[in-house]
Amino acid sequence: MNVLLVEDDERIVEFVRRGLEAEGYAVDVARGGMEAIRRAQAETWQVIVLDLLLPDLDGREVCRRLRAAGVATPILMLTALDSLEDKVRGLRIGADDYLVKPFAFEELLARVHALGRRGAYYTAASAELRVADLVVDPDAREVWRGDRPIQLTPREFALLECLMRTPGKVVSRSVILEQVWRCSTHPLTNVVEVYIRHLRRKVDEDAKVPLIETVRGVGYRIRVPETARRPSERTRAIGPAQAAWPEG
Numbered sequence: 731m732n733v734l735l736v737e738d739d740e741r742i743v744e745f746v747r748r749g750l751e752a753e754g755y756a757v758d759v760a761r762g763g764m765e766a767i768r769r770a771q772a773e774t775w776q777v778i779v780l781d782l783l784l785p786d787l788d789g790r791e792v793c794r795r796l797r798a799a800g801v802a803t804p805i806l807m808l809t810a811l812d813s814l815e816d817k818v819r820g821l822r823i824g825a826d827d828y829l830v831k832p833f834a835f836e837e838l839l840a841r842v843h844a845l846g847r848r849g850a851y852y853t854a855a856s857a858e859l860r861v862a863d864l865v866v867d868p869d870a871r872e873v874w875r876g877d878r879p880i881q882l883t884p885r886e887f888a889l890l891e892c893l894m895r896t897p898g899k900v901v902s903r904s905v906i907l908e909q910v911w912r913c914s915t916h917p918l919t920n921v922v923e924v925y926i927r928h929l930r931r932k933v934d935e936d937a938k939v940p941l942i943e944t945v946r947g948v949g950y951r952i953r954v955p956e957t958a959r960r961p962s963e964r965t966r967a968i969g970p971a972q973a974a975w976p977e978g
Contacts, residue, residue, distance in 0.1 A: 763787025
């Protein structure tokens, strides 16, 4: 996955680039807003990590211009401003997520990972997601199990969609929280488990083959029937790395 980091503070550039590259990401750096706009329009990125305070152009203006130009790349905005008003302003102009400095690298990594998966999915022509007789239509926001339509709440739909993007692969609880609830922790500690139970009742209850599977101590996945599984497929848990904010 390639990431465009828009940041003029060299300490943060090295901190973020070193950490992401250690996790297998390709990271390029733009040190100003105009450079970021030019490169975001000319090249393909999975995620843009955008600082709010840049030397030549405010990060919000960069975001606004990119969205006006039709650039749909997911944007994670970095800023030292942590008021609710600042966050709302950033999201309203087109940012996909908002991270306040200083931050732990593991949180940045989880958010970049979540945005990258979302971006890859939505650029794939919004095709229907299918596993066995379970069908999810992202555009119509419809779910079918065979010829039976399934009514889901928006949060249930987001959770099922999250699992359906990588059938057969385990998705950890922390990644689900990031993608579905947009947070790393939740006041209701068992919120993921509660919604998984809701999905099971609606998706698997009357089905001959249950598809929503718990992998104890790891996470959840959509089970792919044996006849459709490739021999090389193996289950992996998704988890963040750890690092510290640069001192000084």
